[in-house]
Amino acid sequence: MSAIVNDMVIRFANVNGTGSASANSMFSKAIFRMGLPVSPKNIFPSNIQGLPTWYEVRINENGYLGRRAGIDVMVGINPQSFAKDMASVKPGGYFVYDSTKPLYEDMMREDIHFIGIPMMKISMDFFEVPRLQQLFKNIIYVGALAALLDIEMEVIKQIIEEQFEKKPKLVPPNFKALDAGYNYAKEHYDCPLNVRLERRDNVGDHILMEGNEATALGAIYGGATVAGWYPITPSTSVVKAFETHCKKLRIDPKTGKKNYAIVQAEDELAAMGMVIGATWNGARAFTSTSGPGVSLMSEFIGLAYFAEIPVVLVNVQRGGPSTGMPTRTQQPDILSSAYASHGDTKHILLFPSTPTECFEMMADCFDLADRFQTPVILMSDLDLGMNDHMTKPLKWDDNRTYDLGKVYDAEDLEKLEEYGRYLDIDNDGICYRTIPGTHPTKGSFFTRGTSRDEYARYSESGAVYVRVVNRILKKWETAKKYVPKPQMYQEEYKSKKGIIFFGTTTYAALEAMEMFEKEGIKLDAMRITAFPFNETVEDFIEQHEEIFVIEQNRDAQLRSLIINELDIIPAKLIKAVNYDGMPITAQTIMDLIMEKLSVAINN
């Protein structure tokens, strides 16, 4: 059998809270540094210690970054899940396990290879303290894998040296554990295995980063100074990363004081209230949460919409409804975010699909929120936020300035006869606001969630109300010109059939496109990057007869949103959905669409 080079899925089955995460990410980073595209996924429990947790890495030299089903190599470290882990290996695949204790014979499969490494025994031979034995066991399996898969040891060693730059004493024991694992595998098995790795030059200048980290950097570069938040998986690391970077990048050089304020709120209602108070008062502010938090914030989001206050909200989506699958990925909050709050409301949404886009779009969110004086929601998800992704390096245009939108300063007010907060002077639906503290006698107004006239005076007149809400709708039309355009994947349309997707479905969708191409099936593709939908989106839908909308939720919520907003005949949009909480795969997309295509053909 010829060797399978640079194309595999490897899964680590660990116990959470045992320090495996850092060994696993070291593994991915080493492969990335060998010039190979990697795509790691954490599949973790909602628990702190003792339960099964998995880390799955797809390695593919052609750069397919979506998840792929079928496990070539399973590193089974967790006896609790042995049976299940063993069963999930592809025929012909490998099960690498800790052979300190023998496996039960009756669990063994005939059609896969078993590679026993006495990890714990080796660790106990080298280290005395039980906690260290546990930690170094992880490094031992990384060493064994280096031999089995042909990972360059120098690369791993360099990563270890970098990791312990500030604690150099820890480098030698890590090397010792790494070498021990490596040597054991070399001595006892025919290395490398049939699935193996070889250095390539296929990652360019890309970086390997989590979406939440990139989002946090977007908030810093976008000028956010205030964050109010309440912890919730999978969004917590956004504010955590914001704080970590602020401590380095946002300290006043003269005084050592903070050019930012982060308040851990008592709940998500308060977190949103803080954002609203801060932006009303002229600072850039954001909060980050997940579905349950958005539900709690709804009343406030409606206030911001109606009183026209900028808000930036990051929704790192997870499996719903209710507490749902808190540690699994989905795109289940499209409708609840688009129309959050009672009454006629709709909100600008941006859909990043890579960490690079998390960074760029997060910074854009602040400009859009200030420009349109309305909530803007960054629609990330658990897969994007909490997993490392190979992504283009982050870039900032140093000539870029913040678009603070329409704000009168003291000079403007001085020249003004009479100020009306909600006067549509430029006929684009956007009015001029003033920031408290600007002028002693001019420009003050009363912000309220009740109906009011152009001068911010309370009003119960139906005519005034209709005028105001229609003017707010005019802003929506204006916004279509400002939000990012959808991405097209063809120069010109080549088919009457098309696919629409967004966010983290992108990797799998692009891979599926190549699969369709091989089957001779032509499909045009469009990636939605924002709501409101602009003319390009309308045109794509108009120019195609049958469109598959690929989503990671049960009810095809983006499809509903498109139908509702663009008055599309529902039959034209066919749903292709996956909602089991695992990132969607190209094969799933292929299967979903093929099934429907054949129905269409047979009919």
Place this chain on the structure above:
Amino acid sequence: MTYIKPTFRHPALPKNKISFAKADYEGAISTLCAGCGHDSISGSIVQACYEMSIEPHKLAKISGIGCSSKTPTYFLSNSHGFNSVHGRMPSVTTGANMANRDLIYLGVSGDGDTASIGMGQFVHAIRRNLNMVYIVMNNGCYGLTKGQDSATADFGSVSKPGSVNQFQAIDLVGMALELNATFVARSFSGDKTQLIPLIKAAMSHPGFAFIDVISPCVTFNNNKGSTKSYDFVRDHIEATSVLDFVPQKDEITVSYEEGNSATVPLHDGSLIELRKLSPEWNPTDRYSAFVRLQKAKMKGEILTGLLYIDPESTELHDLMGTTDVPLNTLREAELCPGNATLESINQNFR
């Protein structure tokens, strides 16, 4: 409806130190019921700000929802105001304060707004020692939704339709003390001589300054048997002290007889001059405030006045180490680290 008052001012009207007339601190004409306690509190706020010579644009007034929360429309029309959502004034004020530490934040709430739906936000604002004045216009009922009992209605208090309250009252003042609030006071809408200096002192206090003001609802809770009616309050009111607020650099004009007098210096150089009405109480001793409050409770008195002040109070920004200039004045130069920094960040992720 909002009625706009004529803006013409007679040139001979008296002015304060920054040349503003009292009328410059007023707001739109109130649409509350005639005789509502809330209107008297608005009047005291106007008077306090006028006498303190506060620049109107250096104060932001923020409220929740209720008759009480409507009042910011009726005072300080030259200040920005924010009528937010029910029970959430504290979080909006927190955010506003984070954005600009240089303004005075005047939060107005009701007993429903604070002691029920907004209890969570109220206690957390106290915990953080947010620099604000927090006034509860406490009428023991939900005025705006037509008179239901609120959580501050006293056990045994009789409502207008005649039902007797079976539940224990939440005493906001006792709670604020328990939570280590750094400024705690209670007053009565009908007692301006007490309320005005309390508001002034609260505005000078760096940190969370809480004033629970009993403010009768003439329409729904001013009946016989109600413990929040004008008559009941007047009959049962007691005070910790008679106090006067002396702004910074002003001369002390009042003099209280020795032995019972106390002076509390505030951060900004102003002073609170007190004539104590009970010997065991001391304004900077939280324990003595507890004791005095319990005593009043047992005797069926409504204890008013300054209850406690921490002259060493450190407000939230100083606890967090925020920069001295308002965050909302920072721009690209201070906020955006630039592309070169980003390049080196990228390098850590390769």
